[in-house]
Amino acid sequence: MADTAPSSLVSGRPASARRRYGNRPTMKDVAARAGVGLKTVSRVVNGEPGVTPDTERRVQEAIEALGFRRNDSARVLRKGRTASIGLVLEDLADPFYGPLSRAVEEVARAHGALLINGSSAEDPEREQELALALCARRVDGLIVIPAGDDHRYLEPEIRAGVATVFVDRPAGRIDADTVLSDSFGGARDGVAHLIAHGHRRIGFVGDQPRIHTAVERLRGYRAAMADAGLPVADAWVSLGSTAPERVRAAVAGMVGGPEPVTALLAGNNRVTVTAVRVLAETREPVALVGFDDLDLADLLGITVIAQDAAALGRTAAERLFRRLDGAAGEPRRVTLPTRLIPRGTGETPPPGLRK
Amino acid sequence: MADTAPSSLVSGRPASARRRYGNRPTMKDVAARAGVGLKTVSRVVNGEPGVTPDTERRVQEAIEALGFRRNDSARVLRKGRTASIGLVLEDLADPFYGPLSRAVEEVARAHGALLINGSSAEDPEREQELALALCARRVDGLIVIPAGDDHRYLEPEIRAGVATVFVDRPAGRIDADTVLSDSFGGARDGVAHLIAHGHRRIGFVGDQPRIHTAVERLRGYRAAMADAGLPVADAWVSLGSTAPERVRAAVAGMVGGPEPVTALLAGNNRVTVTAVRVLAETREPVALVGFDDLDLADLLGITVIAQDAAALGRTAAERLFRRLDGAAGEPRRVTLPTRLIPRGTGETPPPGLRK
DNA sequence: CTGAAAGCGCTAACAT
DNA sequence: ATGTTAGCGCTTTCAG
Numbered sequence: 001m002a003d004t005a006p007s008s009l010v011s012g013r014p015a016s017a018r019r020r021y022g023n024r025p026t027m028k029d030v031a032a033r034a035g036v037g038l039k040t041v042s043r044v045v046n047g048e049p050g051v052t053p054d055t056e057r058r059v060q061e062a063i064e065a066l067g068f069r070r071n072d073s074a075r076v077l078r079k080g081r082t083a084s085i086g087l088v089l090e091d092l093a094d095p096f097y098g099p100l101s102r103a104v105e106e107v108a109r110a111h112g113a114l115l116i117n118g119s120s121a122e123d124p125e126r127e128q129e130l131a132l133a134l135c136a137r138r139v140d141g142l143i144v145i146p147a148g149d150d151h152r153y154l155e156p157e158i159r160a161g162v163a164t165v166f167v168d169r170p171a172g173r174i175d176a177d178t179v180l181s182d183s184f185g186g187a188r189d190g191v192a193h194l195i196a197h198g199h200r201r202i203g204f205v206g207d208q209p210r211i212h213t214a215v216e217r218l219r220g221y222r223a224a225m226a227d228a229g230l231p232v233a234d235a236w237v238s239l240g241s242t243a244p245e246r247v248r249a250a251v252a253g254m255v256g257g258p259e260p261v262t263a264l265l266a267g268n269n270r271v272t273v274t275a276v277r278v279l280a281e282t283r284e285p286v287a288l289v290g291f292d293d294l295d296l297a298d299l300l301g302i303t304v305i306a307q308d309a310a311a312l313g314r315t316a317a318e319r320l321f322r323r324l325d326g327a328a329g330e331p332r333r334v335t336l337p338t339r340l341i342p343r344g345t346g347e348t349p350p351p352g353l354r355k
Numbered sequence: 356m357a358d359t360a361p362s363s364l365v366s367g368r369p370a371s372a373r374r375r376y377g378n379r380p381t382m383k384d385v386a387a388r389a390g391v392g393l394k395t396v397s398r399v400v401n402g403e404p405g406v407t408p409d410t411e412r413r414v415q416e417a418i419e420a421l422g423f424r425r426n427d428s429a430r431v432l433r434k435g436r437t438a439s440i441g442l443v444l445e446d447l448a449d450p451f452y453g454p455l456s457r458a459v460e461e462v463a464r465a466h467g468a469l470l471i472n473g474s475s476a477e478d479p480e481r482e483q484e485l486a487l488a489l490c491a492r493r494v495d496g497l498i499v500i501p502a503g504d505d506h507r508y509l510e511p512e513i514r515a516g517v518a519t520v521f522v523d524r525p526a527g528r529i530d531a532d533t534v535l536s537d538s539f540g541g542a543r544d545g546v547a548h549l550i551a552h553g554h555r556r557i558g559f560v561g562d563q564p565r566i567h568t569a570v571e572r573l574r575g576y577r578a579a580m581a582d583a584g585l586p587v588a589d590a591w592v593s594l595g596s597t598a599p600e601r602v603r604a605a606v607a608g609m610v611g612g613p614e615p616v617t618a619l620l621a622g623n624n625r626v627t628v629t630a631v632r633v634l635a636e637t638r639e640p641v642a643l644v645g646f647d648d649l650d651l652a653d654l655l656g657i658t659v660i661a662q663d664a665a666a667l668g669r670t671a672a673e674r675l676f677r678r679l680d681g682a683a684g685e686p687r688r689v690t691l692p693t694r695l696i697p698r699g700t701g702e703t704p705p706p707g708l709r710k
Numbered sequence: 711c712t713g714a715a716a717g718c719g720c721t722a723a724c725a726t
Numbered sequence: 727a728t729g730t731t732a733g734c735g736c737t738t739t740c741a742g
Binding site for chain 1: 453470
């Protein structure tokens with residue numbers, strides 16, 4: 001066959017020479033089979049006008065017969081838009097981020113875009129690696145839940161036109177659109193709630209201090225205590241890893257120390273879960289308010305400060321697509337409110353006030 | 356400037372003519388700035404050998420100065436592999452699928468691939484639309500948690516070389532690699548557990564009958580009852596939507612009917628959650644075993660048949676990449692075991708046997 | 711209404 | 727060690 005002929009002598013590439021994409025037919029193949037020009041196939045595939053019904057039918061038949069499917073990689077290269085966005089989050093397995101991601105996906109879908117997810121595992125390097133890999137794939141936009149606190153590495157990308165929105169935590173050292181929950185206000189409200197129920201010695205167990213929300217929630221905790229004129233003992237505050245062992249030790253220290261707390265604010269869902277386990281074993285009941293709602297928390301009667309993870313994702317995605325649609329203007333910061341849901345653990349009075 | 360000159364007269368495209376990808380520099384631009392050939396830039400970017408340290412440095416400088424990042428779309432077009440895989444699941448917000456997806460992501464990452472997620476919302480059409488969109492993007496492989504029961508639409512894709520693995524539920528009308536949990540065995544064990552604790556009238560509330568796992572779990576339920584020589588009243592079995600209202604009605608009917616059940620097998624995590632809520636309000640305690648583990652289920656003392664969602668995802672992804680690495684052979688079906696975790700609700704004896 | 715030609719940005723194959 | 731050329735499969739442009 002023509003296999004050995006120099007390619008410059010044959011206009012078309014012989015079918016047997018196909019290798020890529022596991023032998024997939026191309027528009028050229030469809031055109032040849034339908035006896036039409038390449039562009040006509042393109043028109044049919046993309047539903048563009050200017051094709052007679054008869055021609056269209058012949059092309060459709062060839063498409064069916066060959067099992068053709070448009071190669072979007074090539075399309076993307078030509079068009080310059082991938083109709084996909086990237087989402088860098090901490091851990092897709094975390095019940096907080098699942099709904100957030102799903103909400104982003106729904107907005108993307110409404111805009112005809114696909115979503116590429118990546119988990120940073122709270123590792124700044126991995127966040128950067130992921131975000132840049134997504135940029136190399138030329139996602140149209142990027143939504144980032146930061147693990148690190150320096151996002152200058154994204155500057156060239158943003159300048160090059162990658163719309164970028166930060167969620168849940170603010171960007172570090174760059175100015176960018178951001179959507180946050182009101183961590184400060186939520187924590188303050190939670191602690192005020194405990195104070196209103198008679199507590200004076202209240203502890204706070206939070207995430208690592210390099211995480212923005214952890215610091216904000218601590219601020220909220222301190223603000224509520226200060227507002228009530230209450231002192232805060234050093235032993236009542238513990239920031240660090242949310243690994244169960246660490247949290248367990250922190251909680252145990254607070255309830256078992258010389259100045260034992262009678263109530264606790266748990267800094268996020270993982271902390272809450274462990275705190276509930278530990279407190280189930282204490283003799284005196286300890287009041288608890290957790291940041292982030294949990295499945296089944298109602299059945300367990302856990303009082304929480306709920307964030308709306310889906311709203312966070314939706315808001316961020318909508319802002320992203322508005323930018324992609326050409327919205328100009330300064331980066332904006334949106335803060336979504338939290339909601340205190342009393343369910344029992346937060347309304348337990350301190351021992352002294354008990355009936 | 357040369358802007359108006361016909362492009363055939365100028366070797367390079369003037370910088371002002373760039374439009375795509377928001378004005379991004381290309382390798383050509385980098386080459387020009389570094390005063391080297393295009394291929395040399397490619398070598399540096401890809402870490403290929405055969406570049407003097409000095410040349411490399413000059414190229415790196417040009418890359419930095421221009422903020423160049425390789426366009427993977429073009430690379431993909433040329434190489435024929437996208438280094439990405441697709442995962443079509445039901446709902447990323449479901450606590451069962453989050454960990455599954457995360458496990459797939461980890462395996463993908465180990466193979467240098469990105470993961471594109473899509474939620475079918477249990478809609479067969481949407482599943483197909485998503486799967487085919489992923490194929491059009493030329494994902495190297497596809498992992499599908501089926502919503503529909505006819506996957507012949509994937510035949511051309513599979514023939515064209517898209518490695519495909521089904522998880523959690525089997526493929527419909529095509530033969531393909533599949534990874535499942537042992538729904539039948541798990542349900543049978545769960546019901547046997549209840550029978551061993553003295554129950555005779557046991558109900559089953561499951562998902563819609565078009566969902567494979569629902570049917571399998573029902574089979575397991577019936578097998579255990581039959582093994583014990585127990586009859587099954589029609590009123591004790593209810594398949595359908597897992598929406599809270601539907602489940603609530605089904606459970607209420609079973610515990611309040613003329614032949615009230617003393618124990619219940621909940622067909623999946625959503626059913627379990629609602630069942631727990633309903634049963635919390637009944638006068639007589641009703642025993643419960645739930646399919647799928649839940650966060651905090653230990654604190655609530657809910658006995659469950661646990662599936663390992665992460666193992667499901669990991670196993671499927673590993674099979675996928677083995678296929679991508681060239682593994683041949685017939686499609687294989689793997690069934691992962693389930694594990695019964697007694698925590699209380701499944702060990703409650705029926706009223707007659709109570710102390 | 712239809713098609714030929716150019717080229718998106720990159721890599722493979724082949725010079726030099 | 728470095729550069730040149732062709733072409734991945736599609737869309738854009740422009741000519742019939």
